Amino acid sequence: MDKTNDLALCARDRAHLWHPYSSSVAHMPLFAVASASGVRLKLDDGRELVDGMASWWCVIHGYNHPVLNAAIEEQLRDMAHVMFGGLTHAPAVRLAEKLVEITPDGLDLVFFADSGSVAVEVALKMAIQYWHSLGLPGKRRFVALRNGYHGDTLHAMSVCDPVTGMHTLFNGVLPQQLFVSAPAAGFNVPVAQADLRELEQILAEHADELAGLVLEPVVQGAGGMRFYSPDYLRAARTLCDRYQVLLIADEIATGFGRTGKLFACEHAAIAPDILCLGKALTGGYMTLAATLTTHRVATAIGAGEPGVFMHGPTFMANPMACAVSLASIDLLLQSPWQARVAQIEAGLRTGLAPCVDMPQVADVRVLGAIGVVELVHPVDMQRVQPLFVEQGVWVRPFGSLVYLMPPFVIGEDDLATLTEAVCAVVGRLDVEGGFCVPGV
Numbered sequence: 001m002d003k004t005n006d007l008a009l010c011a012r013d014r015a016h017l018w019h020p021y022s023s024s025v026a027h028m029p030l031f032a033v034a035s036a037s038g039v040r041l042k043l044d045d046g047r048e049l050v051d052g053m054a055s056w057w058c059v060i061h062g063y064n065h066p067v068l069n070a071a072i073e074e075q076l077r078d079m080a081h082v083m084f085g086g087l088t089h090a091p092a093v094r095l096a097e098k099l100v101e102i103t104p105d106g107l108d109l110v111f112f113a114d115s116g117s118v119a120v121e122v123a124l125k126m127a128i129q130y131w132h133s134l135g136l137p138g139k140r141r142f143v144a145l146r147n148g149y150h151g152d153t154l155h156a157m158s159v160c161d162p163v164t165g166m167h168t169l170f171n172g173v174l175p176q177q178l179f180v181s182a183p184a185a186g187f188n189v190p191v192a193q194a195d196l197r198e199l200e201q202i203l204a205e206h207a208d209e210l211a212g213l214v215l216e217p218v219v220q221g222a223g224g225m226r227f228y229s230p231d232y233l234r235a236a237r238t239l240c241d242r243y244q245v246l247l248i249a250d251e252i253a254t255g256f257g258r259t260g261k262l263f264a265c266e267h268a269a270i271a272p273d274i275l276c277l278g279k280a281l282t283g284g285y286m287t288l289a290a291t292l293t294t295h296r297v298a299t300a301i302g303a304g305e306p307g308v309f310m311h312g313p314t315f316m317a318n319p320m321a322c323a324v325s326l327a328s329i330d331l332l333l334q335s336p337w338q339a340r341v342a343q344i345e346a347g348l349r350t351g352l353a354p355c356v357d358m359p360q361v362a363d364v365r366v367l368g369a370i371g372v373v374e375l376v377h378p379v380d381m382q383r384v385q386p387l388f389v390e391q392g393v394w395v396r397p398f399g400s401l402v403y404l405m406p407p408f409v410i411g412e413d414d415l416a417t418l419t420e421a422v423c424a425v426v427g428r429l430d431v432e433g434g435f436c437v438p439g440v
């Protein structure tokens with residue numbers, strides 16, 4: 001397809017479509033993709049971009065993977081979908097068994113949902129129903145970490161960071177939750193005693209109204225791309241037990257190897273009471289999420305009123321999504337993924353090092369297959385996005401964060417292309433977040 005068609009497609013898009021966090025009035029740059037394979041996106045105009053985003057952390061094995069394609073094609077021959085009320089099927093059963101096997105101990109029951117936000121809603125409802133069943137209906141609020149991100153539906157939003165989660169805009173609509181400071185920044189930075197005291201105080205003071213503590217273990221994603229000490233997570237586990245509050249770990253972003261462990265909870269060797277999975281679950285092929293919990297929580301819900309867990313998505317446990325998830329997990333576990341993530345970590349460290357001393361850069365941090373360049377000021381997406389495309393890469397910053405989260409299968413050269421592009425584009429920004437070179 002030629003460039004004219006590409007422009008025509010984008011113009012037609014703009015006439016009718018919303019994009020994530022977009023306006024139908026002030027348009028942001030838009031690029032039409034014709035196909036994707038391995039770590040490359042092919043644009044309609046023929047340009048190829050090395051993908052640094054894994055389509056929002058999901059595509060761990062790269063695009064158009066023959067094994068994942070085959071899993072969907074095979075499942076399609078049996079059935080694309082069947083309702084999950086009163087019916088079951090092998091892909092759902094096998095995937096549930098697999099998830100129970102690979103996640104932290106004690107998480108033995110699986111609820112499939114259709115997106116990460118819904119998995120979080122399900123987790124919050126499980127916690128509320130758990131306490132309700134135990135005769136403690138007052139325990140229905142949540143405490144969350146500042147800088148957290150847990151999804152875009154209303155109750156999930158209520159546990160997102162109150163500032164970046166735009167709680168003022170939805171003031172009066174969102175349930176009022178409690179927040180504690182984000183833990184001291186840095187994976188290897190010792191946990192701050194003040195952070196633990198703050199957490200303990202809020203748990204102690206509000207124990208009679210708190211259903212759960214919600215957090216992203218070790219890596220806070222879309223709320224600021226922050227890393228924190230596994231010791232904090234370990235302490236949070238202890239404190240939740242002490243004050244009778246459920247620990248809800250949202251591993252939608254961190255799950256399936258991204259931080260260097262299969263699940264980020266493993267850094268602290270803890271198991272939450274409720275675990276949310278999504279994003280890379282299907283290898284980025286389809287939308288599917290899961291909420292796992294313990295027999296203790298599930299049994300209490302079953303024994304209470306109304307005796308059932310009150311949720312049931314229409315597309316619950318979609319067979320094709322389950323089949324591709326199984327194939328993706330097998331592919332991951334059979335691959336040398338730890339070595340690959342370690343190689344990516346090393347490549348990101350060296351490749352992003354030139355940014356460290358730039359005055360427009362506030363911080364450079366790397367953990368597992370996550371590389372972050374935090375700028376002093378937010379970037380101007382209107383100008384930065386096309387610059388990355390000119391460099392032959394797909395990198396999509398948000399706010400003042402330019403980050404890389406490539407598919408695990410990326411080779412050394414492609415990774416270098418990504419980090420060089422980040423250094424080049426960041427290098428052209430001035431300290432105010434504009435550009436040093438006029439007209440660029």
Ligand SMILES: *Cc1c(COP(=O)(O)O)cnc(C)c1O
Nearest residue numbers: 115116117149150151221252253
């Ligand atoms: C992306 C994300 C969600 C929301 O998932 P969706 O599939 O976009 O609804 C929730 N929590 C975390 C940590 C995420 O990264």
